[in-house]
Amino acid sequence: MSDTWRILFGAVFTVLFCWAAGRLLLAWIYRGFSRVEMNLLAIPCGAASVSLFVFGLCAAGVARKGVMLWVGVATIGLALWKTRRAAYVRRLPELPKLWLILLIVVIAPFFFVYFLHGLAPEVSPDGVEYHLGNVRRIWLERGFVWDYHNMYCYLSQGFEMLFLVAFEFGRHSAAALVHVAFQLILPILLVTFGLRSGYPRAGCFAAVVAYTSPVVGLDGSIAYNDVGLATVLMSVLYLLHVWSEENNPKLLFLAGLLCGFSYGIKYTALGITAVAVAYVGFVVFRRRGPWATSLALVLAGAAVTASPWVLRNWIWLGNPLAPFFNAWFPNPYYHPGMEQIYREGLAHYEGIPHLWQIPLELTVHGGGNVGGMLGPVFLLAPLALLALRNPLGRLLLFTALVLALPATQNTGSRFLIPALPFVAMAMGIAIGNSPGVAPALAVFHAVLCWPTILPLYCHKYAWRLGPPNLDASFRRIPEMEWVGRHALDVALAPQIHAHVRPDRKIYSFAGRPEAYLDREILVSYESAEANLLNDILLTPLHGYKPTAHRRFAFPPRAVEAVRVAQTAASQSFWSVAELRVYAGGREVPRAPSWRLAAHPNGWEVQLAFDNSPVTRWSSWEASRPGQSMEVRFGRSETIDAVVVESAAEGYSKLRLEGRGSDGRWVELAAQPQTVDVDPPRGMRLAATREVKARGVSHLLIQETDFFYQDLLHNLRYWGLSEIGHANGTHFYRID
Amino acid sequence: VLRIIIVTAWALSLCACGAQPGDFPVPPQRPVSDGKDPGQLGHFLRMDDPMANEYIVKDITNEKAPWRWTLAKPELKLRVPKTSRLTFVMDFIVTGVTFKVTGPVVVTCYLNDNRLGSMRCPAPGQYRFEKPVPPAWAAAGATVTVRPDVDKLWVAPEDGAKLGFLLGAIGFPEEP
Numbered sequence: 042m043s044d045t046w047r048i049l050f051g052a053v054f055t056v057l058f059c060w061a062a063g064r065l066l067l068a069w070i071y072r073g074f075s076r077v078e079m080n081l082l083a084i085p086c087g088a089a090s091v092s093l094f095v096f097g098l099c100a101a102g103v104a105r106k107g108v109m110l111w112v113g114v115a116t117i118g119l120a121l122w123k124t125r126r127a128a129y130v131r132r133l134p135e136l137p138k139l140w141l142i143l144l145i146v147v148i149a150p151f152f153f154v155y156f157l158h159g160l161a162p163e164v165s166p167d168g169v170e171y172h173l174g175n176v177r178r179i180w181l182e183r184g185f186v187w188d189y190h191n192m193y194c195y196l197s198q199g200f201e202m203l204f205l206v207a208f209e210f211g212r213h214s215a216a217a218l219v220h221v222a223f224q225l226i227l228p229i230l231l232v233t234f235g236l237r238s239g240y241p242r243a244g245c246f247a248a249v250v251a252y253t254s255p256v257v258g259l260d261g262s263i264a265y266n267d268v269g270l271a272t273v274l275m276s277v278l279y280l281l282h283v284w285s286e287e288n289n290p291k292l293l294f295l296a297g298l299l300c301g302f303s304y305g306i307k308y309t310a311l312g313i314t315a316v317a318v319a320y321v322g323f324v325v326f327r328r329r330g331p332w333a334t335s336l337a338l339v340l341a342g343a344a345v346t347a348s349p350w351v352l353r354n355w356i357w358l359g360n361p362l363a364p365f366f367n368a369w370f371p372n373p374y375y376h377p378g379m380e381q382i383y384r385e386g387l388a389h390y391e392g393i394p395h396l397w398q399i400p401l402e403l404t405v406h407g408g409g410n411v412g413g414m415l416g417p418v419f420l421l422a423p424l425a426l427l428a429l430r431n432p433l434g435r436l437l438l439f440t441a442l443v444l445a446l447p448a449t450q451n452t453g454s455r456f457l458i459p460a461l462p463f464v465a466m467a468m469g470i471a472i473g474n475s476p477g478v479a480p481a482l483a484v485f486h487a488v489l490c491w492p493t494i495l496p497l498y499c500h501k502y503a504w505r506l507g508p509p510n511l512d513a514s515f516r517r518i519p520e521m522e523w524v525g526r527h528a529l530d531v532a533l534a535p536q537i538h539a540h541v542r543p544d545r546k547i548y549s550f551a552g553r554p555e556a557y558l559d560r561e562i563l564v565s566y567e568s569a570e571a572n573l574l575n576d577i578l579l580t581p582l583h584g585y586k587p588t589a590h591r592r593f594a595f596p597p598r599a600v601e602a603v604r605v606a607q608t609a610a611s612q613s614f615w616s617v618a619e620l621r622v623y624a625g626g627r628e629v630p631r632a633p634s635w636r637l638a639a640h641p642n643g644w645e646v647q648l649a650f651d652n653s654p655v656t657r658w659s660s661w662e663a664s665r666p667g668q669s670m671e672v673r674f675g676r677s678e679t680i681d682a683v684v685v686e687s688a689a690e691g692y693s694k695l696r697l698e699g700r701g702s703d704g705r706w707v708e709l710a711a712q713p714q715t716v717d718v719d720p721p722r723g724m725r726l727a728a729t730r731e732v733k734a735r736g737v738s739h740l741l742i743q744e745t746d747f748f749y750q751d752l753l754h755n756l757r758y759w760g761l762s763e764i765g766h767a768n769g770t771h772f773y774r775i776d
Numbered sequence: 777v778l779r780i781i782i783v784t785a786w787a788l789s790l791c792a793c794g795a796q797p798g799d800f801p802v803p804p805q806r807p808v809s810d811g812k813d814p815g816q817l818g819h820f821l822r823m824d825d826p827m828a829n830e831y832i833v834k835d836i837t838n839e840k841a842p843w844r845w846t847l848a849k850p851e852l853k854l855r856v857p858k859t860s861r862l863t864f865v866m867d868f869i870v871t872g873v874t875f876k877v878t879g880p881v882v883v884t885c886y887l888n889d890n891r892l893g894s895m896r897c898p899a900p901g902q903y904r905f906e907k908p909v910p911p912a913w914a915a916a917g918a919t920v921t922v923r924p925d926v927d928k929l930w931v932a933p934e935d936g937a938k939l940g941f942l943l944g945a946i947g948f949p950e951e952p
Contacts, residue, residue: 373797636799643797653806673799726811755814757826 044516048160051211052218055091055203056084058113061120062094063087068123070291073283076129078233084226085276086295088203088269089302089346095202096349102184106209113206133236140245143480144232147249147487151258152225154492157509158262159221162520163213163556164527168264173213174555176204176264181559187357189561190374190568192364192383197350199305200266213556216264223269224261228252230275231462235469238282238433242479243469249483251465253490255499256413256454259506267458270306273299274313275462278440281317282433285324293321293335297342304347308365309447310459314343316440368662373644376569376661378614383566387451403454407503412453414499415461418468418486425464427471437467521557528554529768530741536765536772537739545738548574550746563737570735573645573656577731578740580655581724582751584688587618587654588720591685591713593697597624598709599679600699607660607668609694615664616687617649618657622672623682634675640668654721655728657687664693677702685713725751725758733775739764740773817919819857820865820947833921836943843869846940851923854947858916862909864892866924867902867944874930874939875900883941886923887913902944909948922946 063083067074074082094112098104136144163169171193178186178194179201186194204216211218228248235244251257251271261268277299284292300317303310317339325332355361360370365384368377392409393402399411400420407414425441428434441463448456472478488494492506499505513523525531530553537560541547546561548571553562565575580586593605603622607615622629631650639646642661649658649670660668683697699709721727732740740761742749749771752759761773812818812827821831824842831854832838835847846868856862870881884894885905893907905924914920926940 371797631802631805633801635802637802638797638799643799646797647800647803651803651806652808654809656806671799721809722813722816723809723811725813727806727809730809730811731806758812758814760811 044520045160045514048211048214048218051207051209051215052159052222054110054113054210055207055215055219056222057117058109058206059084059087059091059203061087061113061117062090064120064124065116066090066295068127070295071283071289072127073130073287073289075131075133075233077133077229078131078237078279079127079129081226081229081233082276082279084223085273085299085302088223088273089199089298089305091206092199092202092302092305093346093349095205096199099179099184099202099205100349100353102182104179104183104205109206109209133233134241136232136236136245137241139480140242143483144228144245144248147484148225148228148252150491151253151487154506154509155221155224155258155262156218157511157514158259158506159217160214160514161510162513162523163217163264164524165263165265166552168217169213169524169528169554169556170552171555172201172264172266173204173208173216176201176208176216177556179205180208185353185357190570191564192375192567195354195358195360195363195375197305197308197347199302199346199350200269200307203269204264213264217262220264220266220269221262223272224252224257227257227261227268227272227275227462230272230279231466234275234279234282235466237279240433240466240470240473242473243466246469246473246479246483247462247465250416250418250468250486251462253487254416254419254461255407255490255495255503255505256415257458257461258490258492259413259504260455260458262506265455266306267455270303270310271459271462273303273306274310274440274444274459277303277313277317278436278463281320282436284321288328288330290335290338293338294342297339297344298346299342300339301343301346301348304343305350307459308362309451309456310444312443312446313440314339314347316443317343319439320436371641374569376572376642376659378659378661378663379566379569379572381662384450387453388449390452402500403457405498406500407454407505408500410452413455413504415454415457416486416490417498418482418489419461419464421482422464422468424471425467428467431470434467434470437463437470441467524554524557528557530554530770531557532767533741533765533770533772534558537741540764540772540774541739544736546736547739547741548578548732548737549741550575550748551743553741562741569645569661572661573648574732574735574737576657576659577655577728578748580657581728582748585616585618585657586688586720586724587657587686588718589687589689590716590718591687591695592716593683593685593695593710593713595681595697595709597679597681598699598701599677600674600701600709601677602671602673602700603680603683603709604669604671604698604700604706605683605685606666606696606698607664607693608666608696609664609692610666611664611692613664613690613692614659614661615668615693616657616659616690617670617685618654618688619652619684619686620649620670620672621684621686622678622680623684624678624680629678629680632675636673636675637671638673639670646670653727653731654686655724655731683709689717725755726760729760729775738775740775742771742773744769744771817853817855818947819855820945820949821852821854822945823943843942843944846924846926846943848929848938848940849923849925850940850943851921852946853919853921856914856916856918856920857948857950859948859950862911862914862948864905864907864909864922864947865949866905866946868905868924869902869942869944870897870900871942872900874941877930878928881941882927884925884927886925888920889923897941914948 060083063086207215207219231248232244235241280296300314303313321335325335351361354363359372364375367380402411404415404419441460445460512518541560548563550565563571637646648656697710698706700706760776764772823844831852833851835850837845880898882896885892890913895905929938
């Protein structure tokens with residue numbers, strides 16, 4: 042089978058599998074849809090089921106191609122057999138002719154572009170780093186890799202479960218094409234929703250402007266999940282609307298399933314469950330219906346598809362909401378402080394000097410760090426407020442508002458994609474009664490969003506689709522050559538695979554295209570382990586050098602434990618490179634009977650007792666009174682000094698306490714004397730040796746990394762040898 | 777529903793309290809780093825040290841090898857360690873090729889222009905020059921220059937290059 046056919050098979054099989062599962066589910070739950078609706082809604086509904094099924098396979102470690110193939114074939118066969126004589130009790134109204142023509146003329150060429158991009162080798166940044174990086178790892182291991190820790194693995198991966206099915210057969214591009222299929226379903230859903238709800242023009246308008254939106258075009262034709270999520274969210278509202286018309290409680294369970302699946306795709310979609318609960322509660326309350334049963338049905342459905350991800354993280358990591366809320370659910374895998382830094386990094390607009398420019402960047406320019414644009418017509422989004430005059434408009438705008446909330450925490454325009462169809466539909470309702478306005482705006486928008494027109498007005502570095510490259514799509518250019526041109530680190534893949542043993546790791550300050558690399562890469566901000574490596578490597582360069590010795594001196598005293606307590610509050614993290622205990626001017630040797638503890642981040646307390654100047658325990662959260670580090674000697678020790686070695690942390694105020702044989706803690710010294718000392722010698726070599734001792738044998742460093750400047754001049758002091766470099770990335774071996 | 781919400785909230789609050797790290801034993805102790813920092817000299821140099829060139833002031837060949845040729849006036853820098861008994865040591869080889877021409881040679885070592893001592897090499901082979909250093913000549917932590925001179929140089933017939941002996945290691949070793 043040629044590459045193209047293999048890719049197409051993977052994608053088509055996955056979508057058919059979803060459709061079949063959905064048809065069986067709908068046949069069981071609700072048969073009141075028209076033929077188009079039944080076949081259309083079957084795909085997102087089935088996707089929830091298939092995703093859940095694949096999750097089960099991954100959890101059990103049996104995510105094998107054969108299992109997916111035969112279960113998929115059986116499901117498709119059963120669905121075809123069951124639906125061969127299906128009767129449809131409902132017919133949707135006819136679509137206005139003008140709109141039908143307009144839809145075909147606009148959607149078809151855009152679909153063609155999106156399809157060709159999806160078919161081309163996958164090179165999107167997040168796609169090759171973690172969306173498919175995770176899929177590839179699961180594919181290699183036939184299930185979730187429980188001993189691999191990376192914040193992106195902790196995210197729910199409902200859509201990646203579908204990618205995995207496609208990946209088994211057609212690899213990376215097949216996964217992207219599954220997203221292209223969901224992208225195509227979105228405008229058709231909007232059109233049918235418009236027909237069913239009595240706003241056909243609004244539905245058609247929304248279909249065109251949402252589908253042709255540049256960020257929807259790009260995101261939906263790569264292995265991301267935002268557009269797939271938008272399709273599922275639209276399906277939720279569709280089902281809720283049908284329920285409000287027909288009052289069939291089974292639809293609430295189905296809507297709940299999709300609410301949970303939305304969370305399973307992306308945490309940011311949690312709001313749709315709130316919307317569903319609020320809407321159902323509101324409608325039932327007005328009808329004086331059984332609100333408790335109705336809400337329970339929604340929540341039960343949501344629990345079925347969302348709880349696997351929650352439970353997985355709870356059992357695996359001790360944090361059901363990982364990689365977020367680590368302060369609520371402390372765990373050794375991701376630091377609360379790193380989470381805070383990560384979130385703050387995403388939430389700030391950079392390169393946009395004035396707030397009023399944000400809407401312009403989000404819709405037209407796509408510059409700064411908004412990462413692409415929604416399309417110029419969305420500058421008119423405030424018009425959607427006119428839709429508040431009717432109930433559907435209010436529901437659409439309420440949904441859009443809730444789903445847009447996460448965009449306040451992430452500046453990327455793609456975080457507005459989930460809200461986009463609802464805003465578009467509300468705009469359609471607002472302008473639907475003005476003759477000719479909606480089609481004119483839709484055509485105007487589509488023309489402006491055509492890939493060759495975009496460069497005429499958008500930012501030169503805006504994230505957007507260019508014209509497709511047929512040679513890449515149909516593999517006339519070898520796949521890895523194309524990937525190497527775009528995911529630049531892939532050029533180092535042969536050297537990485539040749540030099541790094543499979544049981545060794547690579548450290549990198551920045552993310553790498555893991556979907557094409559078979560070695561474990563620890564990225565500085567993606568796990569607690571990588572945070573530590575980051576600290577170790579930067580200690581010889583940054584202000585982390587342990588040059589401040591805080592000495593607590595006191596009259597000799599017999600104690601069974603000592604505790605250094607933080608008494609100051611600061612946004613900075615408190616850290617301790619080494620904590621040493623003295624008696625008569627000599628260090629008390631650390632004994633096997635000692636027990637060490639710290640609060641918070643007790644998991645890393647040993648870093649302050651390993652005699653290494655390059656490792657340090659850190660609170661990894663803001664310093665505050667009550668934080669402490671404790672040594673229990675296991676016997677009574679007579680001591681007269683404790684020294685805390687750390688960087689010059691002026692914000693830290695420490696107190697020393699001791700526990701005698703009576704079990705009571707008493708203050709040994711209220712404050713230390715600080716002595717500044719020279720940094721230990723040879724920290725660079727100590728750092729790389731420490732990193733190597735932790736299973737990392739190689740480094741991938743970019744020329745833009747701060748660290749690289751020191752390597753450039755002092756490589757030999759680090760004990761590193763350069764193996765190769767490509768496109769600004771250098772590959773080093775730790776000698 | 778209220779009951780479900782209460783139970784769910786209770787379950788969540790339980791799991792929030794769940795992960796406690798407990799206490800840990802003392803980990804394996806890391807040795808003191810033998811690495812060097814830029815601009816920082818050691819007190820003893822093996823010629824295959826990747827940073828050997830930083831010690832060389834002049835007239836020692838710069839190939840990466842465990843033994844390097846001294847030229848006409850070799851000179852190196854070293855840092856004086858903190859020790860109660862400072863000893864200077866130099867490992868070198870007088871090769872058969874040069875010996876055939878030069879015959880027996882005398883190697884003399886200078887520390888900051890103070891003559892530390894001489895050693896006669898009557899035959900080709902490997903030698904160790906070892907002398908205690910008077911404390912007044914080298915303060916702990918100071919950088920000193922070392923000159924290992926040879927009285928007769930071998931001159932290459934092809935290009936006139938002057939070679940002394942093969943230097944393997946030089947400096948102030950740690951006390952045993």
